[in-house]
Amino acid sequence: MIAQVLFTALLLAGALLFARNFMRVRRNILLGRDVTINDRQGERWALMARVALGQSKMVVRPLAGILHIIVYAGFVIINIEVIEILIDGMFGTHRVLSFLGGFYDFLIGSFEWLALGVWVACVIFLVRRNIIKLKRFVMKELDGWPRTDANLILAAEIALMSAFLVMNAADLTLQQHGIEHYREAGSYPVSAWIAEQASFPAMVSGTLVLIERACWWFHIIGILAFLNYIVVSKHLHILLAFPNVWYSTLRPKTELVNMPRVTGEVRSMLDPSVQPPVVVAHTVAGVEMAERFGAKDVFDLSWKQLMDAYSCTECGRCTSVCPANLTGKLLSPRKIMMDTRDRLEEVGKVIDAKSKWEDDGKSLHVRITEEELWACTTCNACTEACPVNIDPVGIITDLRRYLVMEESRTRPALTGMFNNVENNGAPWAFGPDQRMKWTEQ
Numbered sequence: 001m002i003a004q005v006l007f008t009a010l011l012l013a014g015a016l017l018f019a020r021n022f023m024r025v026r027r028n029i030l031l032g033r034d035v036t037i038n039d040r041q042g043e044r045w046a047l048m049a050r051v052a053l054g055q056s057k058m059v060v061r062p063l064a065g066i067l068h069i070i071v072y073a074g075f076v077i078i079n080i081e082v083i084e085i086l087i088d089g090m091f092g093t094h095r096v097l098s099f100l101g102g103f104y105d106f107l108i109g110s111f112e113w114l115a116l117g118v119w120v121a122c123v124i125f126l127v128r129r130n131i132i133k134l135k136r137f138v139m140k141e142l143d144g145w146p147r148t149d150a151n152l153i154l155a156a157e158i159a160l161m162s163a164f165l166v167m168n169a170a171d172l173t174l175q176q177h178g179i180e181h182y183r184e185a186g187s188y189p190v191s192a193w194i195a196e197q198a199s200f201p202a203m204v205s206g207t208l209v210l211i212e213r214a215c216w217w218f219h220i221i222g223i224l225a226f227l228n229y230i231v232v233s234k235h236l237h238i239l240l241a242f243p244n245v246w247y248s249t250l251r252p253k254t255e256l257v258n259m260p261r262v263t264g265e266v267r268s269m270l271d272p273s274v275q276p277p278v279v280v281a282h283t284v285a286g287v288e289m290a291e292r293f294g295a296k297d298v299f300d301l302s303w304k305q306l307m308d309a310y311s312c313t314e315c316g317r318c319t320s321v322c323p324a325n326l327t328g329k330l331l332s333p334r335k336i337m338m339d340t341r342d343r344l345e346e347v348g349k350v351i352d353a354k355s356k357w358e359d360d361g362k363s364l365h366v367r368i369t370e371e372e373l374w375a376c377t378t379c380n381a382c383t384e385a386c387p388v389n390i391d392p393v394g395i396i397t398d399l400r401r402y403l404v405m406e407e408s409r410t411r412p413a414l415t416g417m418f419n420n421v422e423n424n425g426a427p428w429a430f431g432p433d434q435r436m437k438w439t440e441q
Protein backbone atom coordinates (compact mmCIF):
# COMPACT_ATOMS: atom_id res chain seq x y z
CA MET A 1 0.00 0.00 0.00
CA ILE A 2 2.85 2.41 0.91
CA ALA A 3 4.47 1.58 -2.43
CA GLN A 4 1.23 2.40 -4.27
CA VAL A 5 0.85 5.77 -2.51
CA LEU A 6 4.51 6.60 -3.12
CA PHE A 7 4.18 5.64 -6.76
CA THR A 8 1.04 7.76 -7.28
CA ALA A 9 2.67 10.75 -5.56
CA LEU A 10 5.78 10.42 -7.73
CA LEU A 11 3.66 10.17 -10.84
CA LEU A 12 1.69 13.30 -9.98
CA ALA A 13 4.84 15.25 -9.08
CA GLY A 14 6.54 14.20 -12.34
CA ALA A 15 3.51 15.11 -14.45
CA LEU A 16 3.04 18.50 -12.75
CA LEU A 17 6.72 19.39 -13.09
CA PHE A 18 6.62 18.45 -16.75
CA ALA A 19 3.48 20.57 -17.33
CA ARG A 20 5.10 23.55 -15.57
CA ASN A 21 8.34 23.31 -17.58
CA PHE A 22 6.52 22.75 -20.84
CA MET A 23 4.32 25.82 -20.25
CA ARG A 24 7.48 27.83 -19.68
CA VAL A 25 8.83 26.74 -23.07
CA ARG A 26 5.47 27.67 -24.63
CA ARG A 27 5.61 31.09 -22.96
CA ASN A 28 9.11 31.65 -24.36
CA ILE A 29 8.06 30.65 -27.88
CA LEU A 30 5.15 33.08 -27.72
CA LEU A 31 7.57 35.93 -26.99
CA GLY A 32 8.07 36.00 -30.75
CA ARG A 33 6.13 38.11 -33.24
CA ASP A 34 2.73 36.84 -34.19
CA VAL A 35 2.38 35.18 -37.59
CA THR A 36 -0.61 33.29 -38.92
CA ILE A 37 0.19 29.89 -40.44
CA ASN A 38 -2.89 27.84 -41.25
CA ASP A 39 -3.02 27.68 -45.05
CA ARG A 40 -3.04 24.46 -47.16
CA GLN A 41 -3.82 22.30 -44.16
CA GLY A 42 -4.07 19.03 -46.15
CA GLU A 43 -0.52 19.54 -47.41
CA ARG A 44 0.65 20.32 -43.90
CA TRP A 45 -0.79 17.12 -42.43
CA ALA A 46 0.78 15.11 -45.26
CA LEU A 47 4.13 16.84 -44.70
CA MET A 48 4.00 16.10 -40.98
CA ALA A 49 3.14 12.45 -41.63
CA ARG A 50 6.02 12.12 -44.09
CA VAL A 51 8.79 14.14 -42.44
CA ALA A 52 8.05 13.97 -38.67
CA LEU A 53 6.23 10.65 -38.31
CA GLY A 54 7.82 8.86 -41.30
CA GLN A 55 11.28 10.45 -40.73
CA SER A 56 11.73 10.70 -44.50
CA LYS A 57 14.64 13.14 -44.27
CA MET A 58 16.51 11.03 -41.71
CA VAL A 59 17.06 8.11 -44.08
CA VAL A 60 18.96 10.29 -46.55
CA ARG A 61 21.88 9.06 -44.45
CA PRO A 62 20.80 5.40 -44.20
CA LEU A 63 22.81 4.13 -41.20
CA ALA A 64 22.00 7.04 -38.88
CA GLY A 65 18.46 7.16 -40.29
CA ILE A 66 17.64 3.51 -39.63
CA LEU A 67 19.22 3.57 -36.15
CA HIS A 68 17.25 6.71 -35.33
CA ILE A 69 14.02 5.09 -36.50
CA ILE A 70 14.70 2.12 -34.19
CA VAL A 71 15.26 4.45 -31.21
CA TYR A 72 12.19 6.50 -32.12
CA ALA A 73 9.98 3.42 -32.59
CA GLY A 74 11.32 2.00 -29.34
CA PHE A 75 10.58 5.24 -27.52
CA VAL A 76 7.00 5.32 -28.78
CA ILE A 77 6.12 1.61 -28.74
CA ILE A 78 7.88 0.44 -25.57
CA ASN A 79 6.12 3.26 -23.75
CA ILE A 80 2.86 1.41 -24.40
CA GLU A 81 4.08 -0.90 -21.66
CA VAL A 82 4.30 2.12 -19.38
CA ILE A 83 0.48 2.09 -19.40
CA GLU A 84 0.65 -1.33 -17.76
CA ILE A 85 3.39 -0.20 -15.37
CA LEU A 86 1.23 2.77 -14.33
CA ILE A 87 -1.81 0.57 -13.62
CA ASP A 88 0.27 -2.06 -11.81
CA GLY A 89 1.99 0.69 -9.79
CA MET A 90 -1.24 2.36 -8.70
CA PHE A 91 -3.24 -0.79 -7.95
CA GLY A 92 -0.52 -3.22 -6.89
CA THR A 93 -1.39 -5.69 -9.67
CA HIS A 94 1.02 -7.80 -11.73
CA ARG A 95 0.96 -7.53 -15.54
CA VAL A 96 -2.61 -6.38 -15.58
CA LEU A 97 -2.87 -6.48 -19.38
CA SER A 98 -2.03 -10.18 -19.57
CA PHE A 99 -5.74 -10.95 -20.12
CA LEU A 100 -4.93 -10.08 -23.77
CA GLY A 101 -3.51 -13.61 -24.01
CA GLY A 102 -1.58 -14.38 -27.18
CA PHE A 103 -1.61 -10.72 -28.22
CA TYR A 104 0.01 -9.82 -24.87
CA ASP A 105 2.76 -12.37 -25.54
CA PHE A 106 3.28 -10.82 -28.96
CA LEU A 107 3.45 -7.29 -27.47
CA ILE A 108 5.96 -8.16 -24.73
CA GLY A 109 8.08 -10.16 -27.20
CA SER A 110 8.10 -7.22 -29.65
CA PHE A 111 8.96 -4.74 -26.88
CA GLU A 112 11.93 -6.90 -25.91
CA TRP A 113 13.32 -7.04 -29.45
CA LEU A 114 12.79 -3.30 -29.79
CA ALA A 115 14.47 -2.65 -26.43
CA LEU A 116 17.48 -4.64 -27.62
CA GLY A 117 17.46 -2.65 -30.89
CA VAL A 118 17.37 0.66 -28.99
CA TRP A 119 20.20 -0.55 -26.73
CA VAL A 120 22.40 -1.45 -29.71
CA ALA A 121 21.52 1.76 -31.62
CA CYS A 122 22.40 3.94 -28.61
CA VAL A 123 25.74 2.18 -28.18
CA ILE A 124 26.51 2.79 -31.88
CA PHE A 125 25.50 6.45 -31.51
CA LEU A 126 27.86 6.81 -28.53
CA VAL A 127 30.67 5.20 -30.53
CA ARG A 128 30.08 7.54 -33.49
CA ARG A 129 30.19 10.56 -31.20
CA ASN A 130 33.00 9.63 -28.82
CA ILE A 131 35.25 7.09 -30.49
CA ILE A 132 34.90 7.56 -34.25
CA LYS A 133 34.30 11.30 -33.60
CA LEU A 134 32.37 12.18 -36.74
CA LYS A 135 33.22 15.75 -37.76
CA ARG A 136 29.77 17.18 -37.13
CA PHE A 137 29.82 15.83 -33.57
CA VAL A 138 33.16 17.33 -32.56
CA MET A 139 32.64 20.88 -33.77
CA LYS A 140 33.32 23.74 -31.40
CA GLU A 141 29.69 24.72 -30.82
CA LEU A 142 29.09 21.34 -29.14
CA ASP A 143 31.84 21.86 -26.54
CA GLY A 144 30.59 21.70 -22.96
CA TRP A 145 26.93 21.11 -22.14
CA PRO A 146 25.62 20.23 -25.66
CA ARG A 147 28.04 17.28 -25.94
CA THR A 148 27.33 16.16 -22.37
CA ASP A 149 23.58 16.49 -23.04
CA ALA A 150 23.78 14.19 -26.07
CA ASN A 151 25.89 11.60 -24.22
CA LEU A 152 23.72 11.75 -21.10
CA ILE A 153 20.55 11.01 -22.98
CA LEU A 154 22.11 8.08 -24.85
CA ALA A 155 23.47 6.68 -21.59
CA ALA A 156 20.04 7.16 -19.97
CA GLU A 157 18.33 5.27 -22.78
CA ILE A 158 20.84 2.41 -22.46
CA ALA A 159 20.23 2.32 -18.69
CA LEU A 160 16.44 2.38 -19.13
CA MET A 161 16.47 -0.41 -21.71
CA SER A 162 18.83 -2.48 -19.54
CA ALA A 163 16.54 -2.03 -16.53
CA PHE A 164 13.54 -3.02 -18.64
CA LEU A 165 15.18 -6.23 -19.84
CA VAL A 166 16.67 -7.20 -16.46
CA MET A 167 13.27 -6.52 -14.83
CA ASN A 168 11.65 -8.89 -17.31
CA ALA A 169 14.38 -11.49 -16.76
CA ALA A 170 13.80 -11.48 -12.99
CA ASP A 171 10.01 -11.43 -13.48
CA LEU A 172 10.19 -14.41 -15.85
CA THR A 173 12.29 -16.41 -13.37
CA LEU A 174 9.89 -15.60 -10.54
CA GLN A 175 7.00 -16.73 -12.76
CA GLN A 176 8.86 -19.99 -13.47
CA HIS A 177 9.46 -20.47 -9.70
CA GLY A 178 5.70 -20.12 -9.18
CA ILE A 179 6.11 -17.27 -6.68
CA GLU A 180 2.84 -15.68 -5.56
CA HIS A 181 1.96 -12.38 -7.30
CA TYR A 182 4.13 -13.29 -10.32
CA ARG A 183 1.59 -15.20 -12.34
CA GLU A 184 2.67 -16.52 -15.72
CA ALA A 185 2.17 -14.03 -18.53
CA GLY A 186 4.13 -12.77 -21.52
CA SER A 187 6.81 -13.96 -23.88
CA TYR A 188 10.43 -13.03 -23.15
CA PRO A 189 12.76 -13.83 -26.08
CA VAL A 190 15.58 -11.50 -24.97
CA SER A 191 15.26 -11.50 -21.19
CA ALA A 192 15.09 -15.32 -21.10
CA TRP A 193 18.64 -15.29 -22.46
CA ILE A 194 19.67 -12.62 -19.94
CA ALA A 195 18.17 -14.65 -17.08
CA GLU A 196 20.18 -17.67 -18.18
CA GLN A 197 23.44 -15.72 -18.55
CA ALA A 198 22.98 -14.06 -15.14
CA SER A 199 22.14 -17.42 -13.47
CA PHE A 200 18.79 -16.05 -12.27
CA PRO A 201 17.23 -19.56 -12.00
CA ALA A 202 19.81 -20.41 -9.31
CA MET A 203 18.97 -17.38 -7.18
CA VAL A 204 16.62 -17.36 -4.20
CA SER A 205 13.27 -15.72 -4.78
CA GLY A 206 13.99 -12.88 -2.29
CA THR A 207 16.98 -11.74 -4.36
CA LEU A 208 14.99 -12.00 -7.57
CA VAL A 209 12.13 -9.93 -6.15
CA LEU A 210 14.69 -7.34 -5.05
CA ILE A 211 16.19 -7.19 -8.57
CA GLU A 212 12.75 -7.08 -10.21
CA ARG A 213 11.46 -4.30 -7.90
CA ALA A 214 14.69 -2.28 -8.15
CA CYS A 215 14.57 -2.39 -11.96
CA TRP A 216 10.83 -1.66 -11.95
CA TRP A 217 11.28 1.47 -9.79
CA PHE A 218 14.38 2.52 -11.72
CA HIS A 219 12.49 2.15 -14.99
CA ILE A 220 9.47 4.21 -13.96
CA ILE A 221 11.44 6.88 -12.06
CA GLY A 222 13.81 7.01 -15.03
CA ILE A 223 10.92 7.60 -17.42
CA LEU A 224 9.52 10.40 -15.24
CA ALA A 225 12.98 11.97 -14.94
CA PHE A 226 13.51 11.57 -18.70
CA LEU A 227 10.16 13.26 -19.36
CA ASN A 228 11.25 16.29 -17.38
CA TYR A 229 14.77 16.25 -18.73
CA ILE A 230 13.71 16.47 -22.37
CA VAL A 231 12.00 19.80 -21.69
CA VAL A 232 15.33 21.36 -20.74
CA SER A 233 17.46 19.63 -23.37
CA LYS A 234 17.80 19.30 -27.12
CA HIS A 235 15.55 16.25 -26.83
CA LEU A 236 12.54 18.52 -26.79
CA HIS A 237 12.53 17.75 -30.52
CA ILE A 238 10.82 14.46 -29.62
CA LEU A 239 7.69 16.51 -28.95
CA LEU A 240 8.21 19.65 -31.04
CA ALA A 241 9.24 17.97 -34.29
CA PHE A 242 5.59 17.34 -35.11
CA PRO A 243 4.17 20.88 -34.79
CA ASN A 244 7.42 22.31 -36.12
CA VAL A 245 7.09 20.38 -39.38
CA TRP A 246 3.35 21.12 -39.61
CA TYR A 247 4.02 24.86 -39.40
CA SER A 248 7.07 24.82 -41.69
CA THR A 249 7.03 26.92 -44.82
CA LEU A 250 5.43 25.55 -47.97
CA ARG A 251 7.00 28.25 -50.11
CA PRO A 252 9.94 27.40 -52.39
CA LYS A 253 12.93 27.24 -50.06
CA THR A 254 14.94 29.93 -51.79
CA GLU A 255 12.13 32.50 -51.77
CA LEU A 256 13.12 35.41 -49.53
CA VAL A 257 10.11 37.01 -47.89
CA ASN A 258 9.69 40.75 -48.25
CA MET A 259 9.00 42.74 -45.13
CA PRO A 260 5.27 43.60 -45.32
CA ARG A 261 5.86 46.98 -43.62
CA VAL A 262 8.45 48.03 -46.22
CA THR A 263 6.37 46.72 -49.12
CA GLY A 264 3.39 48.69 -47.79
CA GLU A 265 5.46 51.89 -47.41
CA VAL A 266 6.76 51.61 -50.97
CA ARG A 267 3.26 50.98 -52.34
CA SER A 268 1.87 54.00 -50.55
CA MET A 269 4.77 56.15 -51.85
CA LEU A 270 4.12 55.05 -55.43
CA ASP A 271 0.34 55.29 -55.18
CA PRO A 272 -1.07 58.00 -52.88
CA SER A 273 -4.43 56.20 -52.79
CA VAL A 274 -2.80 53.32 -50.90
CA GLN A 275 -2.77 53.86 -47.14
CA PRO A 276 0.60 53.42 -45.43
CA PRO A 277 0.70 50.29 -43.27
CA VAL A 278 -0.42 50.52 -39.67
CA VAL A 279 2.29 49.83 -37.12
CA VAL A 280 1.12 46.96 -34.90
CA ALA A 281 2.36 47.12 -31.31
CA HIS A 282 4.11 43.99 -30.05
CA THR A 283 3.90 43.52 -26.31
CA VAL A 284 6.35 41.19 -24.61
CA ALA A 285 5.94 40.18 -20.97
CA GLY A 286 4.17 43.44 -20.17
CA VAL A 287 6.54 45.66 -22.18
CA GLU A 288 5.71 47.25 -25.52
CA MET A 289 8.45 46.53 -28.06
CA ALA A 290 9.51 49.01 -30.72
CA GLU A 291 8.87 47.70 -34.20
CA ARG A 292 12.13 46.92 -35.92
CA PHE A 293 13.40 46.39 -39.40
CA GLY A 294 14.85 42.91 -39.19
CA ALA A 295 15.77 41.27 -35.92
CA LYS A 296 17.89 42.60 -33.10
CA ASP A 297 16.71 40.13 -30.50
CA VAL A 298 14.46 37.12 -30.10
CA PHE A 299 11.37 39.33 -29.75
CA ASP A 300 11.83 40.46 -33.37
CA LEU A 301 11.70 36.89 -34.68
CA SER A 302 8.38 35.13 -35.20
CA TRP A 303 7.09 32.49 -32.77
CA LYS A 304 7.71 29.93 -35.53
CA GLN A 305 11.38 30.89 -35.70
CA LEU A 306 11.58 30.51 -31.92
CA MET A 307 9.88 27.13 -32.11
CA ASP A 308 12.51 26.17 -34.71
CA ALA A 309 15.19 26.97 -32.13
CA TYR A 310 13.58 24.73 -29.51
CA SER A 311 13.08 21.95 -32.10
CA CYS A 312 16.73 21.77 -33.14
CA THR A 313 18.22 18.33 -32.44
CA GLU A 314 21.79 19.66 -32.81
CA CYS A 315 22.41 16.87 -35.31
CA GLY A 316 24.60 19.13 -37.46
CA ARG A 317 23.27 17.86 -40.79
CA CYS A 318 22.72 21.50 -41.79
CA THR A 319 26.29 22.51 -40.97
CA SER A 320 27.73 19.45 -42.70
CA VAL A 321 26.26 20.63 -46.04
CA CYS A 322 26.72 24.38 -45.56
CA PRO A 323 29.10 25.65 -48.27
CA ALA A 324 30.22 28.50 -46.06
CA ASN A 325 31.19 26.13 -43.27
CA LEU A 326 32.74 23.62 -45.66
CA THR A 327 35.02 26.32 -47.04
CA GLY A 328 36.27 27.27 -43.58
CA LYS A 329 34.01 30.24 -42.80
CA LEU A 330 32.82 30.85 -39.27
CA LEU A 331 29.15 30.23 -40.09
CA SER A 332 27.40 27.11 -38.77
CA PRO A 333 23.61 27.06 -39.19
CA ARG A 334 23.38 24.69 -36.23
CA LYS A 335 25.11 27.29 -34.05
CA ILE A 336 22.63 29.93 -35.26
CA MET A 337 19.78 27.77 -33.94
CA MET A 338 21.60 26.95 -30.69
CA ASP A 339 22.42 30.62 -30.08
CA THR A 340 18.80 31.61 -30.71
CA ARG A 341 17.54 29.00 -28.22
CA ASP A 342 20.19 29.95 -25.63
CA ARG A 343 19.31 33.64 -25.93
CA LEU A 344 15.61 32.81 -25.62
CA GLU A 345 16.31 30.81 -22.48
CA GLU A 346 18.34 33.74 -21.11
CA VAL A 347 15.43 36.11 -21.77
CA GLY A 348 13.00 33.63 -20.18
CA LYS A 349 15.11 33.54 -17.01
CA VAL A 350 15.02 37.35 -16.75
CA ILE A 351 11.21 37.27 -17.09
CA ASP A 352 10.97 34.50 -14.48
CA ALA A 353 13.15 36.43 -12.05
CA LYS A 354 11.50 39.85 -12.49
CA SER A 355 7.97 38.80 -13.52
CA LYS A 356 8.35 41.04 -16.58
CA TRP A 357 10.91 41.76 -19.26
CA GLU A 358 13.68 44.19 -18.32
CA ASP A 359 16.29 45.02 -20.93
CA ASP A 360 19.51 43.23 -19.97
CA GLY A 361 21.58 45.15 -22.51
CA LYS A 362 22.20 42.03 -24.58
CA SER A 363 20.75 40.77 -27.83
CA LEU A 364 21.11 37.98 -30.38
CA HIS A 365 23.93 39.96 -31.98
CA VAL A 366 26.05 39.44 -28.86
CA ARG A 367 26.06 35.72 -29.62
CA ILE A 368 26.00 35.77 -33.43
CA THR A 369 28.71 37.80 -35.09
CA GLU A 370 28.51 39.80 -38.32
CA GLU A 371 31.18 37.55 -39.79
CA GLU A 372 28.88 34.55 -39.38
CA LEU A 373 25.86 36.36 -40.77
CA TRP A 374 27.56 37.68 -43.89
CA ALA A 375 29.09 34.30 -44.71
CA CYS A 376 25.66 32.93 -45.63
CA THR A 377 24.99 32.55 -49.34
CA THR A 378 21.24 31.90 -48.74
CA CYS A 379 21.65 28.67 -50.74
CA ASN A 380 19.24 26.84 -48.39
CA ALA A 381 21.25 23.62 -48.36
CA CYS A 382 20.75 23.72 -44.58
CA THR A 383 16.94 23.90 -44.71
CA GLU A 384 16.90 21.11 -47.28
CA ALA A 385 19.06 18.89 -45.04
CA CYS A 386 17.25 19.54 -41.76
CA PRO A 387 15.25 16.46 -40.67
CA VAL A 388 12.68 18.61 -38.86
CA ASN A 389 12.33 21.39 -41.47
CA ILE A 390 14.08 24.11 -39.49
CA ASP A 391 14.91 27.31 -41.35
CA PRO A 392 18.15 28.94 -40.12
CA VAL A 393 18.26 31.16 -43.22
CA GLY A 394 15.17 33.16 -42.18
CA ILE A 395 16.89 34.05 -38.88
CA ILE A 396 20.15 34.91 -40.64
CA THR A 397 18.44 37.24 -43.14
CA ASP A 398 16.38 38.91 -40.40
CA LEU A 399 19.53 39.57 -38.37
CA ARG A 400 21.26 40.94 -41.48
CA ARG A 401 18.28 43.18 -42.24
CA TYR A 402 18.59 44.72 -38.80
CA LEU A 403 22.30 45.40 -39.32
CA VAL A 404 21.72 47.05 -42.69
CA MET A 405 18.46 48.89 -42.10
CA GLU A 406 18.85 50.02 -38.50
CA GLU A 407 22.59 50.08 -37.91
CA SER A 408 23.77 50.88 -41.45
CA ARG A 409 26.35 48.14 -41.02
CA THR A 410 27.22 46.06 -44.02
CA ARG A 411 30.17 44.51 -45.80
CA PRO A 412 32.43 46.89 -47.75
CA ALA A 413 31.84 44.81 -50.90
CA LEU A 414 28.12 45.51 -50.65
CA THR A 415 28.24 49.23 -49.93
CA GLY A 416 28.67 50.15 -53.62
CA MET A 417 25.75 47.94 -54.60
CA PHE A 418 23.49 49.49 -51.94
CA ASN A 419 24.45 53.04 -53.09
CA ASN A 420 23.70 52.11 -56.68
CA VAL A 421 20.29 50.69 -55.81
CA GLU A 422 19.50 53.87 -53.88
CA ASN A 423 20.75 56.25 -56.57
CA ASN A 424 20.15 54.35 -59.80
CA GLY A 425 17.38 51.91 -58.94
CA ALA A 426 19.68 49.06 -59.98
CA PRO A 427 22.84 47.43 -58.61
CA TRP A 428 25.00 48.85 -61.45
CA ALA A 429 26.84 52.14 -61.43
CA PHE A 430 24.85 53.62 -64.31
CA GLY A 431 21.80 55.88 -64.22
CA PRO A 432 18.48 54.75 -65.69
CA ASP A 433 19.04 57.12 -68.64
CA GLN A 434 22.03 55.04 -69.70
CA ARG A 435 20.26 51.73 -69.48
CA MET A 436 19.74 51.23 -73.23
CA LYS A 437 23.15 52.50 -74.30
CA TRP A 438 24.37 49.02 -74.98
CA THR A 439 22.01 48.87 -77.98
CA GLU A 440 24.02 51.63 -79.65
CA GLN A 441 27.31 49.67 -79.58
Ligand code: SF4
Nearest residue numbers: 322376377379380382
Ligand atom coordinates in the same frame (compact mmCIF):
# COMPACT_ATOMS: atom_id res chain seq x y z
S1 SF4 B 1 21.76 29.04 -46.59
FE1 SF4 B 1 23.50 29.92 -45.53
S2 SF4 B 1 23.62 28.78 -43.63
FE2 SF4 B 1 22.32 27.60 -45.00
S3 SF4 B 1 23.68 26.16 -46.00
FE3 SF4 B 1 23.56 27.93 -47.35
S4 SF4 B 1 25.26 29.23 -46.72
FE4 SF4 B 1 24.97 27.75 -45.08
Ligand code: SF4
Nearest residue numbers: 312313315316318386
Ligand atom coordinates in the same frame (compact mmCIF):
# COMPACT_ATOMS: atom_id res chain seq x y z
S1 SF4 C 1 18.85 22.98 -37.69
FE1 SF4 C 1 18.09 20.95 -38.28
S2 SF4 C 1 19.83 20.00 -39.35
FE2 SF4 C 1 20.63 21.72 -38.20
S3 SF4 C 1 21.31 20.86 -36.28
FE3 SF4 C 1 19.23 21.59 -35.96
S4 SF4 C 1 17.95 19.83 -36.38
FE4 SF4 C 1 19.95 19.35 -37.22
